[in-house]
């Protein structure tokens with residue numbers, strides 16, 4: 056494999072990698088260049104996987120752009136940083152080795168941002184430096200002289216405001232230059248260490264097939280970080296290189312030389328020297344910044360919790376109040392559609408398939424779209440203001456009690472939206488065991504797919520309009536709290552037993568607050584709405600149709616009622632087979648069908664109930680699902696959905712692992728079937744046990 | 759002779775210059791790479807509601823670290839200017 060800088064051939068568009076510290080605006084710039092919609096958020100670690108897009112130069116030539124996760128150093132600490140390192144060093148087979156590197160620095164925070172960029176200059180590839188967030192720099196009274204930095208480094212330096220699209224033209228012009236210069240910046244490797252760098256670099260070229268420039272950069276990294284795996288990645292170093300490394304380390308240890316420290320220090324010395332010429336503080340800053348003043352409230356021992364509680368209360372109140380109107384509207388229209396189909400199509404199996412299977416199933420789920428949008432609006436606000444990082448800061452102490460750190464709280468918070476991005480976000484966690492624990496417990500956080508289930512069951516629990524909203528909100532909050540408590544408990548248990556490890560670090564950057572970008576929040580909501588509708592139109596529609604067939608066949612003898620038909624259908628047989636297991640929880644075979652079908656996705660419970668119970672409703676009209684549920688009875692005439700059963704069923708959904716996509720992502724992220732299987736078993740087992748206790752205690756108390 | 763104290767015992771709002779720094783350990787390598795070096799000025803901004811972790815300002819940005827790490831970093835407080 057060649058690792059020397061390749062000049063872009065005529066056949067293939069040149070490849071540019073966007074590289075920089077976390078949260079410096081790489082994805083914002085990527086979106087501005089390519090027109091794609093990478094997720095943006097104001098906290099470190101939003102992007103955790105590479106993303107390839109195409110931009111067009113001022114002359115219309117295609118440029119391939121790779122957006123990458125952020126990192127503070129090429130010596131990768133966590134899986135997301137490893138993605139950056141591996142793409143840059145050409146170790147990923149699925150990604151072309153970048154020909155040129157666009158480094159992005161947050162201009163308000165140049166010194167630390169330049170550390171990674173300094174390491175990248177060592178790679179000896181053409182680099183363009185973008186100074187982003189120039190607007191913020193100007194506001195805080197920083198003057199950053201790009202021209203001076205350009206002169207010092209000898210590479211193009213372009214001031215930018217990615218968020219406002221400023222500087223893009225200049226950037227594209229620089230990107231399409233054929234004669235991009237290499238940096239002429241040189242820094243002094245401390246004298247006692249220099250010979251080791253040359254010796255290691257030579258050995259890396261001879262024994263590890265590295266290109267000469269990459270070899271030097273890698274030698275420096277090996278000396279910075281004691282853990283060779285973090286530098287070399289999964290390909291182990293050759294014995295010879297390891298031997299050289301060890302013998303130098305031994306010699307330095309004997310002399311008391313702090314080689315790693317000396318290397319980092321001399322890099323920072325070079326950077327500080329650069330910055331004295333480049334940065335000028337024009338205005339003397341007076342008093343605390345806006346961000347600091349917000350933080351004084353948000354992280355206050357008392358106000359902080361009130362703010363958190365207030366946000367949660369506002370979220371759930373709006374889910375129950377604001378959503379009602381659009382929800383009724385959607386409900387009325389799907390019901391009208393079903394009624395219309397019933398009147399226009401000739402009676403028969405096909406008509407029933409359309410009304411009961413397709414419309415009944417999908418319709419019952421999409422009525423919950425407004426609530427899901429509200430949830431994503433709130434999560435979007437938290438993400439784009441910078442509150443996520445504060446939540447991690449506040450929660451760190453609690454998280455340390457269970458053996459994790461505040462960083463694990465960010466994936467857990469994301470899991471309130473959906474466990475899949477939550478599990479992806481665990482890539483920012485340094486320690487593999489902590490990461491695994493977080494993956495194992497993340498799906499216990501109530502995701503948006505559970506929302507329709509909770510809402511339907513709460514509606515069945517409180518059919519009367521007289522019940523105050525507060526009671527519904529309280530039940531909902533209890534379910535969320537239960538899931539969260541479960542996640543904490545199991546994290547504690549796993550850290551104690553299966554995955555014992557060191558107490559983790561909590562070294563994290565807290566970005567300044569930013570006004571939420573309504574555009575980003577709206578885009579994120581739209582994308583989520585689209586995903587939700589797509590799921591409704593594919594998985595949920597598909598399963599509703601299959602379920603309809605399974606409930607319609609085999610046909611019962613003529614003259615039997617709808618419920619007799621379902622009871623002896625294929626679905627009914629499956630439900631009956633499950634009934635002995637779930638009867639102690641108060642669930643009958645019909646709920647059993649819902650539980651089985653929910654293993655595809657949790658919302659399917661709602662559509663399944665739509666298919667199963669609406670089949671029994673009158674020919675002329677499709678009753679609201681809630682009323683259909685309330686009318687359901689055990690064979691002996693007892694009501695099926697008693698308040699106790701509604702609660703028990705909700706608790707089942709809090710704990711049970713019922714999501715194919717999550718299982719698939721856990722398999723990919725942990726690289727084995729062991730963990731997703733373990734997770735499915737422990738979660739579903741807990742669900743069963745907790746429900747058994749609740750239902751049996753409830754019965755004993757006379758509910 | 760300079761007076762050094764532990765970073766974890768610095769008063770909130772006070773600034774100090776980092777003096778002594780552990781050579782080994784993941785936490786300290788990462789802190790170093792993020793710009794906390796001997797000679798760097800840091801300011802303790804606040805502690806989290808439950809007393810841990812700490813938030814410091816270093817090189818113009820805000821960083822959190824736990825008390826257990828801050829205990830190993832020795833700093834020399836800068837006398838507040840009158």
Ligand SMILES: Nc1nc2c(ncn2[C@@H]2O[C@H](COP(=O)(O)OP(=O)(O)OP(=O)(O)O)[C@@H](O)[C@H]2O)c(=O)[nH]1
Pocket residue numbers: 076077078079080081082083084094095096097098099100101102103123124125126187188189190191215216217218219439569572
């Ligand atoms: N004021 C201002 N804000 C910006 C600018 N560019 C990006 N931002 C904001 O900075 C934050 C981070 O932006 P992202 O594009 O997600 O950063 P990233 O580098 O991709 O972050 P990671 O994926 O976490 O590494 C967001 O809140 C953006 O809105 C800019 O030029 N000016």
Ligand SMILES: [Mg+2]
Pocket residue numbers: 081082083094101102123124
């Ligand atoms: Mg990003």
